Amino acid sequence: MSGEKAHFLDEIFHPKSIAIAGASASAQAAGWPARLLAFGYAGHIYPVNPRVDEISGLKAYPTVRDIPGSVDYAIFNIPARLAPQIMEDCAAKGVKGAHIYTAGFSETGKEEGKELEAQVAAIAKAGGVRVIGPNCMGVYCPAAGLTFGTDFSKETGNVSFVSQTGAGATRFVRLANDKGIHFSKVVSYGNAIDLDAPDFLEYLADDEETEIIACYIEGVKDGRRFLEAIKKCLMTKPVVVLKAGLTESGAGAAASHTASLAGSESVWDAFFKQTGAIPANTLEELVDVILAWLYMPYPKGRRVGIVGRGGGLGVIATDTCERAGLKVPPFLPETRRQLEEIIPEAGAGARNPVETIRGMSGAADFYAKGLKIVDADPEIDFILTHNAVDVYGERQASLQEQVVKAVEVLASTAQTLTKPIAVVLSAGEDFETVNAVLEAGKRLLEAGIPVYPNIEVAAKAISRLIGYREFSEKSKSAI
């Protein structure tokens, strides 16, 4: 975007200086200044607190107006009733963006909270301060050193997240980080008295550092603008949307959470059909889709080759894939013939779903020899392996070692395949098995292979991603 005028949100995502109003003296270790310092924010941090001189080793100022230098961004960590005064100060100081972390406004459902919120909004608007919040976690932008969770990944990625929920945003980032997913920009914007989902989406549509967008939306104030913003994003990148409050009681819960009007289920159904945005029902499902997008080049179609031990488990896997909208076609006779050669207990096992050889070392053996055979079948668009590690609990002196060994064979073989592959590792709740699966999962993610805890979530995520690609292609061919 060189040559173009910088977007005002650039300064909010990458502020050069931050005032923290209500920086706590009593809980310094957990406060915003300490959080930003620990995360490596390199700009100026100005704690604001009239009762102390210093917080986390930084000079504190009685008010925002008293700060000597210019202030790009302010974080409000003060009781709601003080917000109007602080906003007056910010306006006077020329602050560009304010994140009101504080809750206790319209989401309380009380008149007092609503009036306070309207008052703050009016002051900000008159004073030219753009506002994120109130009642939210604000911005996580690792490239700028800005965060609301100190343990969030410092690595920059190509995923952005626009979220009306705060705890949900925290949870989402951690779930994603655990899967090796890193972020460009995350914003939790709560009650949205100024900046709302469409503002962030319009910005992210043009943001070259963002290649996929996830959204958690409770309500939309300007439906048309939201729709246009999503459409703009979808022209260049996938958008996965968790629309919360779609059920009747869920809508009530959304109203009390962020004072949102949730909208009817039929309106949102139409939204997904019309735009090609990818729907998700839970934070886990958002992560699942992003994981598939990140690590699994779009399969050419919906036809999956299923690989795993256990005849019944294969039948369940097949049903589960079909229910998720995938296809499990028979292999070509030539594929079956080749598979029968490497499976001692051949016959049944050589169909699709194909059974790996007995035991964890048998699985490894099969990965080395069999995956290439399945990969070569023209009737198959991608491979899904499933390994119920909990079945192999017995008689395994070194379960973790064996599982890791098997997935390492899988990972190295995957490099030689022409089609995408995804892996399911199931664990049950035995400590040893769970930890073996976690460790093996990390190895797979490091090798760029998406790994899921069960077939249902894997199949759903992959099917949704394929649905997005199908929609995009249809839209392009219609132009």
Add this chain to the structure above:
Amino acid sequence: MSGEKAHFLDEIFHPKSIAIAGASASAQAAGWPARLLAFGYAGHIYPVNPRVDEISGLKAYPTVRDIPGSVDYAIFNIPARLAPQIMEDCAAKGVKGAHIYTAGFSETGKEEGKELEAQVAAIAKAGGVRVIGPNCMGVYCPAAGLTFGTDFSKETGNVSFVSQTGAGATRFVRLANDKGIHFSKVVSYGNAIDLDAPDFLEYLADDEETEIIACYIEGVKDGRRFLEAIKKCLMTKPVVVLKAGLTESGAGAAASHTASLAGSESVWDAFFKQTGAIPANTLEELVDVILAWLYMPYPKGRRVGIVGRGGGLGVIATDTCERAGLKVPPFLPETRRQLEEIIPEAGAGARNPVETIRGMSGAADFYAKGLKIVDADPEIDFILTHNAVDVYGERQASLQEQVVKAVEVLASTAQTLTKPIAVVLSAGEDFETVNAVLEAGKRLLEAGIPVYPNIEVAAKAISRLIGYREFSEKSKSAI
């Protein structure tokens, strides 16, 4: 059943002596004799192997006919082609039941396998030997010391499982054992050339040691008999059925797994509607329903009080519960008033879903004070708490300790409640968080509280169990 003639399956589930044909000399540690000895089987074990004198410290016999004492039960661990001869021997010896572990019969889809299977079946029938299998794991009956997995629980429980799949049965038992679920009888019966699901179901219907039945079914040979057997069970106990092969490709997979005709989806839809059997799509779902039944007395209705931290997470939880067929009604004003008294950040948080106090210690505080308030609301039939432990990863020096402390407060408070409670603990994939959740989950299960990894599976399982109760009550009132 005192005074009644013993059922022939009693001897198969509790054999006094077992011959193991094809007891392996080379893989003794992993062989059937070693497995039964390790599990504590107290009857006579007779290894049969013409090439050795002793296996696992037990005298081996060249053939079944050479065994000196009487033989109740025989396990076939021999190549398929030897099965007819061994069955002749069993018939001659007066063996009552045979478990053909061996695969390579009709499930191969080959004429040779089909003929061999028919031959064995004919010999068994003529000789009065009842057969489990072939191509299956056989019987797990902890009270009899009989097992196919050495690490299965030795504790006897009130759950029985009738399974056409072998690896699936192994997986199911381990998943269930991990949740503190123990078994009365488990049978994996594979190709079912003689004993089939209806035989086991008819027996379990009258079995006083079985209070809930789970089934994994691929195909049914005699639909009417299966239906009647399930109905007989359902007159006195719930039955959860995983019908595998319901999709088109799944049916194909089932055909090659156990040579089953899967039947159409509409037929099975009608089956569930007509009988009140509880449907499940995966082994995990089977376990989920049993867990709810075991630890959660039937709620009076579908109205759930949701308790957990995170406004957005509460909205997602509400949508998820409603989608699963539960209801999330508003609390009575008096309930809200009382909740607001104990929640410092009151207002929004006091509705249903209600938010616990900030942090893991806040959750514990809320469990101690707030659960009783929710429990007392007459609009609520049961409570579901959700705790996304992954949100609390930051700033927790001793996460596991804090989570365990919180659930211990939850467990002790639960004892004082008048309504059932279920708990969701979510973990992500961080090692520390996962292990904290596993440990906390064990404590809850020990306290008799069902615990689930996410709201979706919890809501689905509880809703299905309630559906069963509703069906039973309607059926009774119709009589």
